[in-house]
Amino acid sequence: MKYGLYPGCSLNGTGIEYGLSTKAVAQKLGIDFVEIPDWNCCGASSAHNRDHLLSVALPARNLALAEQHGLDQIAVPCAACYQRMKAAEVALRDEPTRREVGEVIEMKVEGKSRTRALVEVFTNDLDAEFLSSVVVRPLSGLKVASYYGCLLVKPAQVAIDSPENPMIMDKLMAALGATPVEWSYKTECCGGSLAITRPEASLGMTANVLKYAKLAGADCIVTPCPLCTSNLDMRQKAAEGLLGMELGLPIYYFTELMGVALGLEMSQLGLTKHFVEATSLLKNTPAAQ
Amino acid sequence: MKRIGVFVCHCGSNIANTVHCEKVAQVAKDFPGVVLSTDYKYMCSEPGQVMIQEAIREHNLDGYVVAACSPRMHEPTFRKCAARAGMNPYMVEQVNIREQCSWVHANKEKGTEKSIDLLRMGVAKVVKNEPLYSTTIPVTKRSLVIGGGIAGIQAALDIANAGYPVTLLDREHTIGGRMAQVDKTFPTLDCSACILTPKMVEAAQHPNIELMTYAEVEAVDGFVGNFDVTIRKKARYVDFDQCTGCGACTEKCPKKVPSEFEMELGMRKAIYTPFPQAVPNKPIIDAKHCRYLLDGKCGICKKVCPTGAVDYEQKDELIVERFGAIVVATGFEQFDISAYEEYGAGKIPDVITGLHLERLMNASGPTAGKIKRPSDGKVPEKIVFVKCVGSRDEAKGRPYCSKACCMYVAKHATLLKEKMPNSKSYIFYMDVRTPGKNYEEFYARTQNEYDAQYIRGRVSKIFQVGDKLIVRGEDSLLGRPVEIEADLVVLAAGMDPRGDAKDLARTLGISYDQHGWFTEAHPKLQPVETHTAGIYLAGACQGPKDIPDSVAQASAAAVKAAGLLSKPELTSEAMTALCDEAICSGCGLCQSICPYKSIEIKSINERYHGQMRQRRVSNVNQGLCQGCGACTVACPSGAMNLKGFTNDQILAEVDALCQR
Numbered sequence: 023m024k025y026g027l028y029p030g031c032s033l034n035g036t037g038i039e040y041g042l043s044t045k046a047v048a049q050k051l052g053i054d055f056v057e058i059p060d061w062n063c064c065g066a067s068s069a070h071n072r073d074h075l076l077s078v079a080l081p082a083r084n085l086a087l088a089e090q091h092g093l094d095q096i097a098v099p100c101a102a103c104y105q106r107m108k109a110a111e112v113a114l115r116d117e118p119t120r121r122e123v124g125e126v127i128e129m130k131v132e133g134k135s136r137t138r139a140l141v142e143v144f145t146n147d148l149d150a151e152f153l154s155s156v157v158v159r160p161l162s163g164l165k166v167a168s169y170y171g172c173l174l175v176k177p178a179q180v181a182i183d184s185p186e187n188p189m190i191m192d193k194l195m196a197a198l199g200a201t202p203v204e205w206s207y208k209t210e211c212c213g214g215s216l217a218i219t220r221p222e223a224s225l226g227m228t229a230n231v232l233k234y235a236k237l238a239g240a241d242c243i244v245t246p247c248p249l250c251t252s253n254l255d256m257r258q259k260a261a262e263g264l265l266g267m268e269l270g271l272p273i274y275y276f277t278e279l280m281g282v283a284l285g286l287e288m289s290q291l292g293l294t295k296h297f298v299e300a301t302s303l304l305k306n307t308p309a310a311q
Numbered sequence: 312m313k314r315i316g317v318f319v320c321h322c323g324s325n326i327a328n329t330v331h332c333e334k335v336a337q338v339a340k341d342f343p344g345v346v347l348s349t350d351y352k353y354m355c356s357e358p359g360q361v362m363i364q365e366a367i368r369e370h371n372l373d374g375y376v377v378a379a380c381s382p383r384m385h386e387p388t389f390r391k392c393a394a395r396a397g398m399n400p401y402m403v404e405q406v407n408i409r410e411q412c413s414w415v416h417a418n419k420e421k422g423t424e425k426s427i428d429l430l431r432m433g434v435a436k437v438v439k440n441e442p443l444y445s446t447t448i449p450v451t452k453r454s455l456v457i458g459g460g461i462a463g464i465q466a467a468l469d470i471a472n473a474g475y476p477v478t479l480l481d482r483e484h485t486i487g488g489r490m491a492q493v494d495k496t497f498p499t500l501d502c503s504a505c506i507l508t509p510k511m512v513e514a515a516q517h518p519n520i521e522l523m524t525y526a527e528v529e530a531v532d533g534f535v536g537n538f539d540v541t542i543r544k545k546a547r548y549v550d551f552d553q554c555t556g557c558g559a560c561t562e563k564c565p566k567k568v569p570s571e572f573e574m575e576l577g578m579r580k581a582i583y584t585p586f587p588q589a590v591p592n593k594p595i596i597d598a599k600h601c602r603y604l605l606d607g608k609c610g611i612c613k614k615v616c617p618t619g620a621v622d623y624e625q626k627d628e629l630i631v632e633r634f635g636a637i638v639v640a641t642g643f644e645q646f647d648i649s650a651y652e653e654y655g656a657g658k659i660p661d662v663i664t665g666l667h668l669e670r671l672m673n674a675s676g677p678t679a680g681k682i683k684r685p686s687d688g689k690v691p692e693k694i695v696f697v698k699c700v701g702s703r704d705e706a707k708g709r710p711y712c713s714k715a716c717c718m719y720v721a722k723h724a725t726l727l728k729e730k731m732p733n734s735k736s737y738i739f740y741m742d743v744r745t746p747g748k749n750y751e752e753f754y755a756r757t758q759n760e761y762d763a764q765y766i767r768g769r770v771s772k773i774f775q776v777g778d779k780l781i782v783r784g785e786d787s788l789l790g791r792p793v794e795i796e797a798d799l800v801v802l803a804a805g806m807d808p809r810g811d812a813k814d815l816a817r818t819l820g821i822s823y824d825q826h827g828w829f830t831e832a833h834p835k836l837q838p839v840e841t842h843t844a845g846i847y848l849a850g851a852c853q854g855p856k857d858i859p860d861s862v863a864q865a866s867a868a869a870v871k872a873a874g875l876l877s878k879p880e881l882t883s884e885a886m887t888a889l890c891d892e893a894i895c896s897g898c899g900l901c902q903s904i905c906p907y908k909s910i911e912i913k914s915i916n917e918r919y920h921g922q923m924r925q926r927r928v929s930n931v932n933q934g935l936c937q938g939c940g941a942c943t944v945a946c947p948s949g950a951m952n953l954k955g956f957t958n959d960q961i962l963a964e965v966d967a968l969c970q971r
């Protein structure tokens with residue numbers, strides 16, 4: 023299976039663990055990722071607040087490059103990048119927009135390449151039997167709260183799953199042998215976009231997500247989004263202070279948990295780079311012992 | 312050339328203010344065929360009609376044109392007027408110079424010109440009119456009522472009391488519909504069963520009513536006065552002639568199934584009657600769950616039955632019966648709340664619907680009338696109601712108001728307080744709609760005397776923490792978010808059309824709206840008729856309704872049906888389509904377009920170059936045709952003509968218009 027890969031800025035920076043684990047897991051699964059040559063910023067977090075045309079043109083250039091290199095499907099790990107790229111793909115279905123954007127980026131863009139969230143590629147595109155056959159260290163006993171955030175499921179035109187009760191990651195976790203917990207904060211906002219501008223408002227929202235995961239009995243949280251992860255991981259201490267309760271919830275990328283279940287080394291997956299200590303919980307699963 | 316008269320009406324000043332009526336009459340004198348042209352203040356008045364009748368006799372008229380108001384108003388008047396003077400009523404044309412001229416124009420000169428044009432067309436047409444005759448058809452003096460909820464029962468009783476036989480058909484095993492599931496009814500709080508069961512029993516025992524439960528309509532042929540209805544009587548596996556309803560079978564049956572009647576809050580057996588007052592009160596076997604019918608093991612009910620009524624060999628039976636009129640009363644379904652994932656609906660057991668609560672409150676319900684949460688049987692103290700769930704919500708494809716839920720929520724809050732004085736109800740609402748007699752007063756009492764707290768705003772999220780349900784919403788009067796820790800949440804789920812309503816509509820040939828509610832012939836003036844003659848609507852199948860509205864509409868539909876059945880015979884439409892077999896190519900386009908299924912393709916034998924040959928041509932059933940004209944436009948060879956509106960007549964009008 024061959025896909026274009028749009029890593030975005032976070033996979034080499036704040037979300038380096040995501041980058042490492044994505045590559046390691048893809049290799050293990052025999053998925054061929056071709057990084058889009060000369061990719062540019064997707065514009066997330068600022069472009070769409072400034073200028074609509076810019077917010078379509080930036081990701082459109084990446085789509086045009088993918089087209090040029092014959093990459094029909096582009097896997098996008100970061101949820102924010104995914105949303106911008108998918109929104110551009112949808113916008114480009116309109117012929118006048120396509121022409122206008124083509125002029126701005128000085129490239130021909132037909133809108134042929136499909137933007138896919140990485141989590142879709144690692145679940146929907148894989149045969150369930152194949153996946154369970156490669157699991158060598160099932161995550162038995164691990165109670166996981168799947169946290170999707172908002173970007174992958176809203177608005178409806180770009181959603182990869184139900185906006186209120188998505189299940190795609192829960193099913194993946196079950197396939198890896200973990201126990202997904204039922205909880206209701208799956209798509210509640212973590213406050214990520216206010217983290218810098220209004221930290222006090224944002225912290226309350228982050229804290230609520232963590233609190234309800236804890237109350238639901240989860241050992242850890244799994245996400246498909248570097249923004250959510252840094253928020254939930256980096257600011258967990260502050261959230262504990264605000265809530266006055268101890269949380270101790272490691273925040274994993276779904277690719278990290280996949281990697282562990284597939285038998286990869288924790289350090290190779292970036293598991294040592296977390297704020298909330300993330301390796302001991304995994305070392306203690308029955309299969310690991 | 313035919314001798315034509317022209318009569319121009321002033322309609323007081325309605326027409327005369329914008330049209331020079333005398334001038335119009337004057338000009339018309341020169342139109343081909345016109346032997347008399349005159350004007351008058353009110354043509355529809357008695358003197359006006361006498362004037363026309365005298366003119367017909369005096370001038371020996373073959374036909375006449377009246378230039379006046381819309382034919383929708385007075386065409387019957389002027390047709391009858393002709394008939395009284397011995398003229399065929401279809402030799403009359405009415406030209407509309409009021410709605411289509413004087414009322415919509417201001418300039419009198421132009422108005423006059425336009426009236427002249429319209430009149431010239433009318434004269435050109437009437438010259439080509441032919442006398443038409445309607446035929447009569449007999450009426451089968453029997454009615455079918457489909458659906459035995461409160462609406463169907465009421466309609467059946469009223470028709471039966473008017474003296475006509477009625478078949479009351481329900482696809483369920485008992486009549487009663489939703490009202491049988493309801494505990495008490497607003498605004499009087501009388502027990503639903505106490506007012507419903509007497510009617511159910513009356514229907515069952517009425518000499519004019521034949522009860523046909525566990526049966527479905529498969530096909531409908533024929534037309535008003537004579538519908539041939541194919542009915543599937545589903546196999547009950549119990550011979551009702553022998554069964555005494557003793558209940559021994561139900562008691563001994565080992566197979567338990569969640570009860571649909573109890574909203575799956577309780578269990579029933581595989582051989583069962585849905586509730587104690589069911590009519591008929593004899594059990595049937597649910598073939599989907601019976602062990603014997605599934606895999607041949609068990610057979611206990613047959614063994615214990617003292618009368619040998621159990622019959623595993625019974626099969627569905629198809630019968631065809633003829634009815635003169637049909638009343639459709641198939642009711643509604645409760646909206647499926649699982650579409651509201653944000654409310655945990657369908658997932659959290661203690662997020663229930665109004666009908667669930669009705670069953671929990673009912674003394675013969677699964678909890679014997681004690682309010683217990685489905686999850687753990689705990690008695691709830693804080694109860695949250697959310698209104699307009701699956702109603703007034705574009706995102707869920709339900710823009711309409713379900714009408715009964717505002718009131719039943721008020722009823723629920725009142726009854727809960729009565730049953731559990733320590734409980735507290737919180738009600739989230741968008742508006743409170745209480746347009747009914749004594750409804751507003753009931754709502755006020757719910758707030759003032761029963762301590763219900765109404766919160767204006769939508770709920771955004773409901774989730775479970777421990778054994779509490781967290782309800783998060785907005786109080787839009789205070790302008791701030793609210794959060795309530797509830798023990799039980801009741802969603803006032805709206806009304807949906809029956810899932811298969813559209814199929815039934817197609818079988819019957821009646822229309823429905825974008826949601827699946829059956830459409831009345833006119834939203835104000837014909838609220839119980841359908842566009843198909845002889846088929847009437849009653850109850851919630853036509854749109855959300857409460858019991859008083861359903862009953863009122865049912866009685867109205869019954870009057871219409873009885874009125875039809877009381878006629879010795881029916882006059883059929885005279886202006887129907889007619890196929891010219893000589894030029895019909897048998898292509899069948901007309902057949903596929905006819906909305907009333909009145910066209911069939913038949914074979915004719917004809918002589919062709921000295922030899923007999925067979926050819927296929929279209930044939931219009933004159934009893935079914937409603938004269939809509941769709942087929943005439945579809946026919947590529949021009950073989951199909953609508954009598955009274957033939958292609959020839961319409962072209963003559965177009966010619967006349969171009970002659971100016």
Ligand SMILES: Cc1cc2nc3c(=O)[nH]c(=O)nc-3n(C[C@H](O)[C@H](O)[C@H](O)COP(=O)(O)OP(=O)(O)OC[C@H]3O[C@@H](n4cnc5c(N)ncnc54)[C@H](O)[C@@H]3O)c2cc1C
Binds near residue numbers: 490498850
């Ligand atoms: C929770 C709740 C509480 C309510 N409380 C009140 C109240 O207190 N007061 C009040 O006035 N109203 C109340 N209502 C409204 C009331 O239930 C309806 O107004 C009433 O039931 C409508 O009657 P109906 O006969 O039109 O339809 P239904 O009661 O739905 O009956 C229709 C019948 O047709 C049958 N049927 C359906 N399709 C077919 C078919 N294809 N072939 C044959 N048979 C078919 C069904 O089996 C059923 O027996 C309440 C509604 C709800 C949901």
Ligand code: SF4
Binds near residue numbers: 564611612
């Ligand atoms: S044969 Fe079927 S209905 Fe009869 S007792 Fe057994 S399971 Fe029940």
Ligand code: SF4
Binds near residue numbers: 559615
């Ligand atoms: S045991 Fe026989 S007679 Fe008694 S209710 Fe059952 S079927 Fe009818």
Ligand code: SF4
Binds near residue numbers: 711717805
């Ligand atoms: S009756 Fe009341 S609760 Fe029901 S849909 Fe209308 S406004 Fe909403």
Ligand code: SF4
Binds near residue numbers: 910942
């Ligand atoms: S006029 Fe209308 S109803 Fe009559 S046969 Fe033609 S299409 Fe059918």
